[in-house]
Amino acid sequence: MNSTVSYSISVFLALALHAGIVAVLLLNWEDQHQIDVQEIEKFYIDASVVAENPYRARERRESAARENQRRQRIAAEKKAEAQRKARLKKVEEQKALAAEQAAQQEAEEMSRLDQLKAEQALAAEQAAAAEQAAAEEMSEEERVRLEQSLALAVLEEQEYRRAVTDDEKAMAYVAQIQREIIQNWSRPPSARNGMQALLQVRLVPTGEVVDVAVKESSGNDAFDRSAILAVQKAERFVVPTDTRQFERNFRVFEVLFRPEDLRL
Amino acid sequence: MNEQISIIELVLNASVVVQCVMGILILASMVSWVMIFQRGFALSSMKRESIAFENEFWSGKDLRKIYLEIDASEHEKMGMEHIFSAGFKEFTRLRQQKETDPDRIMQNVQRAMRVAMSREEERLETSLPFLATVGSTSPYIGLFGTVWGIMNSFRGLATVNQASLSVVAPGISEALVATAIGLFAAIPAVIAYNRYSAQVEIIVNRLNAFTEEFSGILYRSLQRQ
Numbered sequence: 298m299n300s301t302v303s304y305s306i307s308v309f310l311a312l313a314l315h316a317g318i319v320a321v322l323l324l325n326w327e328d329q330h331q332i333d334v335q336e337i338e339k340f341y342i343d344a345s346v347v348a349e350n351p352y353r354a355r356e357r358r359e360s361a362a363r364e365n366q367r368r369q370r371i372a373a374e375k376k377a378e379a380q381r382k383a384r385l386k387k388v389e390e391q392k393a394l395a396a397e398q399a400a401q402q403e404a405e406e407m408s409r410l411d412q413l414k415a416e417q418a419l420a421a422e423q424a425a426a427a428e429q430a431a432a433e434e435m436s437e438e439e440r441v442r443l444e445q446s447l448a449l450a451v452l453e454e455q456e457y458r459r460a461v462t463d464d465e466k467a468m469a470y471v472a473q474i475q476r477e478i479i480q481n482w483s484r485p486p487s488a489r490n491g492m493q494a495l496l497q498v499r500l501v502p503t504g505e506v507v508d509v510a511v512k513e514s515s516g517n518d519a520f521d522r523s524a525i526l527a528v529q530k531a532e533r534f535v536v537p538t539d540t541r542q543f544e545r546n547f548r549v550f551e552v553l554f555r556p557e558d559l560r561l
Numbered sequence: 562m563n564e565q566i567s568i569i570e571l572v573l574n575a576s577v578v579v580q581c582v583m584g585i586l587i588l589a590s591m592v593s594w595v596m597i598f599q600r601g602f603a604l605s606s607m608k609r610e611s612i613a614f615e616n617e618f619w620s621g622k623d624l625r626k627i628y629l630e631i632d633a634s635e636h637e638k639m640g641m642e643h644i645f646s647a648g649f650k651e652f653t654r655l656r657q658q659k660e661t662d663p664d665r666i667m668q669n670v671q672r673a674m675r676v677a678m679s680r681e682e683e684r685l686e687t688s689l690p691f692l693a694t695v696g697s698t699s700p701y702i703g704l705f706g707t708v709w710g711i712m713n714s715f716r717g718l719a720t721v722n723q724a725s726l727s728v729v730a731p732g733i734s735e736a737l738v739a740t741a742i743g744l745f746a747a748i749p750a751v752i753a754y755n756r757y758s759a760q761v762e763i764i765v766n767r768l769n770a771f772t773e774e775f776s777g778i779l780y781r782s783l784q785r786q
Binding site: 306312323 | 567568591592594595596597598599745
């Protein structure tokens with residue numbers, strides 16, 4: 298066999314072989330490597346901050362007071378309305394009386410018609426004036442009331458918004474604290490599912506733990522101690538720099554330790 | 562992250578060093594496969610021709626006639642033909658020069674055949690060293706690419722804040738492609754080298770045997786005179 302011929306055939310075969318392998322790889326790659334990726338999500342420990350939010354309590358109290366005020370105001374308005382009605386009635390009565398008198402006078406004395414007419418007109422005018430005054434008084438009162446309620450609503454709205462964003466921020470910090478505590482918590486062998494210990498933690502504004510106390514014991518000393526140790530080991534938590542928020546949520550808070558992943 | 566990484570993307574996104582390694586390995590694989598095919602054809606044709614020549618040689622035909630046929634033929638003399646023609650040419654030349662000492666004639670003839678033999682051996686073994694080199698070094702080249710790639714991806718890991726598997730996995734994957742290509746080049750080369758060197762040895766043995774037999778025949782013919 299001629300050597301150049303054999304070489305060219307060999308080159309062709311080698312190229313074909315490589316092309317074939319690459320093609321097979323490309324075609325099969327997608328199918329072969331379908332790996333089901335399963336998100337494994339497990340939360341073993343639940344150490345949640347269960348402190349009653351003092352701000353929320355205050356807010357509730359405030360809203361109750363506001364509600365009370367509103368009720369009182371409505372009652373007062375009702376009273377004013379009743380008064381106004383009574384006044385109107387009186388005016389009408391007066392008018393009717395005047396008209397009656399006028400009729401009497403008309404019947405009695407036709408000669409004093411002009412005078413009477415004038416008197417009648419006067420009476421009518423008076424009545425109209427009284428009515429108008431009453432109406433004006435009412436509208437003024439209503440306007441003030443409306444303005445007040447509007448301002449109140451705006452204030453309420455603002456307050457609510459701030460509370461929501463504050464709460465959201467606080468939640469992020471709470472999650473961070475939770476993570477840290479969970480990381481530091483090593484449970485004793487005597488820990489069982491269903492045990493729970495409530496701890497009260499006091500912080501200073503830099504986030505350092507100054508005091509940890511058992512508020513509700515789990516009934517197992519080792520378990521309580523492990524919980525206290527978990528908080529103490531953390532030493533320092535990340536807390537909001539905003540003093541208002543710190544005072545509201547993080548000065549004193551409570552932590553509930555409750556293992557959920559144990560087999561026993 | 563992309564749910565599937567295609568092999569093309571892996572190769573294209575690899576670092577320059579790893580890409581160079583891959584290129585070298587693919588080239589080595591190509592060339593070694595060319596050698597494998599070419600050697601395969603050459604060795605099989607050599608075997609076929611030597612068998613055909615042996616048949617002709619032992620058929621009882623006149624040696625001079627065989628020599629003339631070979632000399633007249635167009636194609637290159639190969640294997641046994643080459644050895645036979647070299648020996649016979651030397652033999653006839655010495656006979657024409659009125660050389661009478663059979664030992665000296667035989668010495669010269671054998672020398673001529675040895676030269677032809679070594680030429681043949683050389684031709685048989687062409688490109689076998691290349692296959693051996695590819696077979697033994699391309700795994701190391703691939704390994705170098707892999708180590709380099711993994712080194713880089715771990716260096717990248719050091720700068721990342723949150724270390725996760727998905728940060729290093731693509732780098733390691735692309736680095737491993739280099740080792741895969743290295744093995745892909747090396748395995749056929751090693752197999753072919755072993756197989757072809759065994760075949761070459763068989764052919765060389767056969768040629769040696771033929772050389773001895775042929776010199777025996779020539780010696781006998783000298784003694785007959």
